[in-house]
Amino acid sequence: MLPTSLFPLICFGGCAEVPPPELPLVYVDRDDFTVTASCRLVLDTSSSMLEDINLDGLIRVVGHNIEVDASQLVLQGDGGIGVRILSDGVRWHGGSLKGFSIGVQTSGSDVKLTNFKSQSCETGVRITGERFSGSNLHCTDGIVGLEAIGSNGGRLEHSIVSRMGQSGLHLDQTNEWKIHANEFQSIYGDPQAAAIKLSRSGRDHSIRGNILTQTEYGISVDTGDVNLGREMAQDAKNRGLTWPPPEEEIALFKGKGFQDILFTENTIRNHRGEAFWMRGVSGLRLFGNQCLGPGPGLTLQFVEDFQFSQNLTQSTRPHAMLIQDCGVNRMNASQFTGDRQGLVVTNPTNVDQWPPWAWAHLRRAECSVTDCTYEGFEVALNIGDGQGAVRLGGNQFASCDRSLQTTGSADVSVASGDPEVTVPEELDTAKPTPEWPNENAWLVRNGKPWNESDPILRLGTVAPGFVQFIPEGSTEDPEFIFEGEAELVVNPNQDRITVRAVEKDRFERWRLKADGQDFSGVLTRGWWKGFMWEYEADPVNEYEQWRSEADSGWIFQCREPDLDFGRNAPGELAGIFPVIRDAGLPRDGFGLVCETERWVPAGKWVLRVEANDGVRVQMDGNTVIDAWERPTQSIFTHEFHLQEESVRRFFVQWYERTGLAYLRVTITPQSE
Template sequence: MLPRIVFLLSFGMQPQTLPTVTVTQDDTVIRQSCRIVIPPGTVIEDANGDGVIQIAASDIVVEFAEGSLLRGSKPGTPPDQYRGYGVRVVGQKNVTLRRARLSGFWCGLWATNAAGLVLESCDGSDNRRQRLGSTPAAEDGGDWLWPHNNDENEWLKNYGAAFYVEDSEGVTVRGCRVRRGQNGLVLDCCNEAKVYDNDLSFNSGWGVALWRSSRNVISRNAIDFCVRGYSHGVYNRGQDSAGILMFEQCCQNVIAENSVTHGGDGFFGFAGREALGETGAHPAEWYKRRGNNDNLLMKNDFSYAPAHGIEMTFSFGNCFIHNRLVGNAICGVWGGYSQDTLVAGNDMAENGEMGYGLERGGVNIEHGRNNRIVQNTLGKNKCGVHLWGGPTGQFAERAWAKANGTDSTQNLIAGNTIEGNDLAFHFRGPGEVTLGYNQVRDGGREIEADKEHTVRRDESITGADFRSPDYPVFGQARPLGARKHLAGRENILMTEWGPWDHESPLVRLVETAGSSHAYELHGMPGEVTARVTGDDVAGRWDGAVSNGRGRYVVAARAGGVHPYVFEVFANGFSQRLTGTLLTAAWDATFFKWTQDVDPREKLEGWRVLARGDSAHSIGLDQLALKYGHRGPSELKLSDALAQARLGGDHFGMIARTKLPLTRGRWEFVTLSDDGVRVTVDGKPVIENWTWHGPTRDTGVLELSEDRTVEILVEHFEIDGYAVLELNVRRAD
């Protein structure tokens, strides 16, 4: 353990006269104001998990000198292996940390019980982030986040952050920057904070995350591209990433004039498990009006999300006013079980292109009460406003449901301009809604309503009595519209470490079609050259390289397994990637199965179906079956298979091939949804014979000699999303 170093410096000095402290060792304790100097190239690991720099006094200013970087991991360390904390503050008040540059840590700054903390012009880029398993071709279910628990610091323990502040009142975060991370700023049990003029963009988790935090103002920040789980035109999951996250009874917050585009959700709010009665034990009356309540979302841009522009569920009295919600894949506003919500004056357009079932379009509210949707502009959405009620299953027994009710009733839609939508109004299940005067024109049908949903019309109600409220706002930045050139979800380009920042050069693998791989190049600085090396492997440009963009294809020239190296060079930039091509002749059989022959319980009976008259066998040169919500008949694999119309649920596949492999260790990798089994020469290598979301499994085969092996792959799909991919590569 390195010796603890304590600096005693005079307090009260002006910034220009602050004494200098050179930091070169772990466990540096700062007790009074100073300027931190760190020599270039210095790496200091947090060996004890208590912070490299420990601020142990109140009412002080700690300022980093120009060019000083506190780095906790050696260059080349994978970001998911970063450890420790850069700066730690515990129990100190009115600490100002200015111009700190913190990277290579699990968490750049962790502050506890630090009332009055000020983070000013700090840079928390390049701290811990997950290596993502999802690819442009298919989602990996292991990438989903779980923000539902944090009373034991689960967000910090599981995910890390650039800045994590807990149990602190009156915090100010201004002028800070975070790139190439997972989470930007976490406020855990913090009230009365001011967060403004920050740029917390291009991260793979949450830009700003609030847990049990109230009466905060978050204004004039750029929080764009905080996203994961998206491949344009292939899947839109979001995986619970968000520009702004708000969980567990956060109330009376003001979120104003922020740019929050291209987030998994733009804004993601959930009342919390305690609020719903899933954790804790409280009297029945405690659950009345329990949730994320009375928050104001004002004049923000929540556009281009893979999921929802705004999601706020099981909550009361929230106001969404004058926001821009354009091009969100599922819907603009999702307000499940919301009550007393005001959705007013918003611009909602072109939402719902990749909706989930009937959840799509402008405003979607399930089991909501006394919600007012007034004076909005809804244009070219898959549906303008969609409300529904009905049975809630076991949720009806939850304490929250008993205290607050779950019926869809007393909702008002008035004064909206609804133009060019596929359907203006959709009302399902038991419920009640009042339609005031709305301008509906140039679209598809005006209304689709179930008989059990009462629709009252009163065109004297126009919503004109709505008045925009006054609200506090801080900051001089004007982030709204600053990234217009990146409009559209097609500009979300994911890598294994997060979203591309549209500034640095990018080479990413986009197609793994067995016998060929395709790479996209973006942001190349100047003339580009590429080369590929490997036995029986060739490379070529697929079209011209233009404006720094190009596409390069690597293909096998013979059957078998072919490792290769792909290198790209461009005006000082270089990148080296490795891959393995698998070329094989697969005999694949597809078939339907019924619930009385569930493969998890009646495997032999399920296998018999593959030999039946309704089964269809075809030849494939790869197992890269990206079904999505489709089935085998919809993948255009053969005319006969297409005509079989096997559907997207309850289908199976059994595929066989023979493959020559050399001696050594070979790694088999599957991406599956649902069950998968891989055997080689009759011995199991991978077995995940369960109902599961997209999951990556790995198995190793060790050969003592060169030989040809027989590979058998079995896959079943129950329902919903489906995928099956197999790759083989050397493990030694």
């Protein structure tokens, strides 16, 4: 007879008597036993939520080689662990768990979990045993879908993970996992959220054929500061010790971090951060993947032996690919399309400043880029700071403002006959921008994606001087906590909540807290005013004459300088000041000067500028940002601290030569 300890809410089919209540609800400790449809787990539908006070698991399995048919099991808890599998060889089929801290926790080896559903569990499945196998799993509305810690030889396939606040799948110090043909949807809430996250160390992973949609980051692989040795390096420098460390100390880092990771045929779309973010990897392979924007494509730091082939990177911004402080890398036969920067190679960190992991793994920086195509970029290939070598060959460029730009001391070699060094053809039209779901689709409540039923505030109209929210979900009257210089106005029937600026020409901060949500920002009602004109004098070599031309230009004004002309003329920009719309300015060779005065409250503030081509910004008559000599392709910031509220004057000068044209100026509190 199978030894069991049964709670009144759960029984094995056929049991007549109900034993006294005690935990766990079900305790299976016999080896080689099969729980079939005739002897299955059944939950009384009249039950309410159950609480696992001791965190031992409401259902606990300790017998080896047990097969459980839990297809009829529906279990709702209030924290704790739903199912805890402590034994080896368990085969668990079906079941639906809701409301637990951990839906299923398995520490046994060779556990197979199929057709399982978790909803509103902080962690759907936690794995610490060896050779876990999961298929046809459906985890939704949590913080982490599946988490494997120190688990090797695992497998996850044909599963769906959606609406998670931190990660869909998190592998921490694991080896030899196969992540194949899964779908990850709506993974956001935490600023570092990623559909697939690998942390600290691991080797021989295969991640293939997955679809990742609407994520903060797509795939994140980060060795971390400890395994990189950054903390050890900082401690040595603080104590005045010799750096770099002796060879025997560097040798301690060999084999640490990530080794031999393969990504093939994955599709990542609608990502706000990087589609791939990698740090501290030796032996990285990417074949046949698609990164469809609109966030950056790939960012690599401290990566050795990187191979990249037959990949598609499309509509990513501000770069398609960034290779920073890496060793030997080979890229070929891939396609890149975008409108800012294509491939950026930079080595800004001096070798003597490398962490020990980099000393142990990285060879001299050598990047080979062959037979790739680049379309629509402001700069297709940007070889930036630092030393190293870059070899180019067989690459093709279409509609790029500049195909190759070098600013560092890297040795760049171009194969004979390559088109990299040819003058790009003149551009006629702006490349269309793909339509992605707007910010309203990224609704977060309690640090995770909204489940479409709980009460929530959805962002409505955003305009100069005010922002509106629309209550969604349940019909309960929302409760708010509001603070700041701006004011909160709620309609009598509470179908609109408006935050609006009170005074003109003043920055007014605000913060609105609702149930499970926290919004903040800064509002202002005012104008930037100035002139826009087609210049004749060169803005760099004939600055004074260029500046004097402004007074005879066309009057310009806007609420905030957020201008993205693409490759079009200013008059073609939607919402442009009517005078400029009718002025007939060309798409190239025009300039802008504008200024504003605003009351700025006491506190720490950040002035942020993104521009192409040249820009210069003054605050109270002092130049605080100067990128005038050449096209920037960079974001510049200036921080300032005010002891008391005061009037500040901001003055912007900007010019466009050819190709892409944009100017964005924002002033926000440092915390925003």
